[in-house]
Amino acid sequence: MDVKIEQSWKQALQGEFEKPYFAALVRFLHQEKDSGKKIYPPGSLIFKAFELTPVDQVKVVILGQDPYHEYGQAMGLSFSVPDNVPAPPSLKNIFKEIEDEFGFRMSGRPNLEGWAHQGVLLLNAILTVRSGEAASHSGIGWQQFTDAVISYLSTNRQGIIFLLWGNYARSKKALIDSSKHYVLEAAHPSPLARGAFFGCGHFKKANEILISEGKTPINWQLYDPFTSGHLDILKRALTIFDEVVVAVGVNQDKRGFYAMEQREDIIRQAVKGLDGVSIISYDGLTVDVCRQLGIKHVVRGVRNMTDFDNEQAVADANRHLFPGLETIIIPTAQEYAHISSSAV
Numbered sequence: 001m002d003v004k005i006e007q008s009w010k011q012a013l014q015g016e017f018e019k020p021y022f023a024a025l026v027r028f029l030h031q032e033k034d035s036g037k038k039i040y041p042p043g044s045l046i047f048k049a050f051e052l053t054p055v056d057q058v059k060v061v062i063l064g065q066d067p068y069h070e071y072g073q074a075m076g077l078s079f080s081v082p083d084n085v086p087a088p089p090s091l092k093n094i095f096k097e098i099e100d101e102f103g104f105r106m107s108g109r110p111n112l113e114g115w116a117h118q119g120v121l122l123l124n125a126i127l128t129v130r131s132g133e134a135a136s137h138s139g140i141g142w143q144q145f146t147d148a149v150i151s152y153l154s155t156n157r158q159g160i161i162f163l164l165w166g167n168y169a170r171s172k173k174a175l176i177d178s179s180k181h182y183v184l185e186a187a188h189p190s191p192l193a194r195g196a197f198f199g200c201g202h203f204k205k206a207n208e209i210l211i212s213e214g215k216t217p218i219n220w221q222l223y224d225p226f227t228s229g230h231l232d233i234l235k236r237a238l239t240i241f242d243e244v245v246v247a248v249g250v251n252q253d254k255r256g257f258y259a260m261e262q263r264e265d266i267i268r269q270a271v272k273g274l275d276g277v278s279i280i281s282y283d284g285l286t287v288d289v290c291r292q293l294g295i296k297h298v299v300r301g302v303r304n305m306t307d308f309d310n311e312q313a314v315a316d317a318n319r320h321l322f323p324g325l326e327t328i329i330i331p332t333a334q335e336y337a338h339i340s341s342s343a344v
Helices: 007-017 020-034 048-052 089-102 113-117 142-156 166-175 202-212 231-238 260-270 286-293 311-321
Strands: 060-064 120-124 161-165 182-186 244-248 277-281 297-299 327-329
Touching: 007 142, 020 142, 048 113, 048 120, 060 142, 060 166, 089 202, 113 120, 120 142, 142 166, 161 166, 161 202, 166 182, 182 202
Parallel strands: 060 120, 060 161, 161 182, 244 277, 244 297, 297 327
Antiparallel strands: none
């Protein structure tokens, strides 16, 4: 069966796609759709977790149970909902635990794609659900498939951190070789657990383990665009220009400022190994700073400028936006779109 899934996962799981249970699962989903049932998440998002976190990039696995079953919530990532959708109670408790562990304030964004891009596989055990009916697809074969995912990672990878929250997730411990991987267990973050999740320390512990393994820790704070997929944009920029500069300012939103020093450190980690990338700090007055330093190519955020295929078009557009600079390369990141000119 030709399943539309990220290529490394397609190769890893091809044997599962050929098994009778998977064909029956697909038939069931088609029957549900044909009968007028509304299924979440949309078909294009069912394998979103795999798309954002290829096999060789998995550092942490956070296992959920089944997708959110209300309209507009499910997006193919465990515990995550799209931007502009209110964070569900369990996710709010996850954010509270992170804030308590690290002492910083979360951005409030409920979209966890930034974690996925850093190597956090946000895997639900069941990948679809019928609208308004929790666990309605729990018996159609998804558990067998996601058990195979966990088993594959356990057998073929080394040093992955599995975060198992609640009895259901803990039941998957038997699939994980604890001599090769790390298993952290805690109560579920749901309010129904009456606060038992708090104090688990999993996010800080996970980063300590990653550092001990020589890997980049996870930026759990969900602020910086370079941990939200925009590192790819920078790499594309480097195919056009010999040298680019990341101008680091301070983000401002309704919850306060994101410390410049911390952000610089995160970006330095993100661009490590990329030749031709420099980093400067600025107070929002990008044009003046770059003029003074003689910098011509700068990464700074303004919306809707991600097409690097036509170098001249980019240069022309940016000369209009920022007179006096030869070229500015711009990732589309909401965090970079409104940098305060007075923030220091």
